[in-house]
Amino acid sequence: MKMKTLKLIALGLVIVGGLNWGLIGFFNYDIIVRLFGFSTILIAFIYDLIGLSALWLVFDRPRT
Numbered sequence: 001m002k003m004k005t006l007k008l009i010a011l012g013l014v015i016v017g018g019l020n021w022g023l024i025g026f027f028n029y030d031i032i033v034r035l036f037g038f039s040t041i042l043i044a045f046i047y048d049l050i051g052l053s054a055l056w057l058v059f060d061r062p063r064t
């Protein structure tokens with residue numbers, strides 16, 4: 001997989017994570033739990049992927 005594809009996947013995950021936190025904050029509605037059920041291992045894995053994607057995007061910025 002090319003790095004550009006991985007960056008787009010990471011960006012998509014970060015956007016989904018941000019929208020999910022907005023829904024939790026405003027409406028107390030967790031779309032991730034709604035989509036994937038109450039499997040705590042799967043939910044934790046998805047949140048881990050979102051967090052790792054955010055970290056990668058933070059540290060993979062072009063140096064100026």
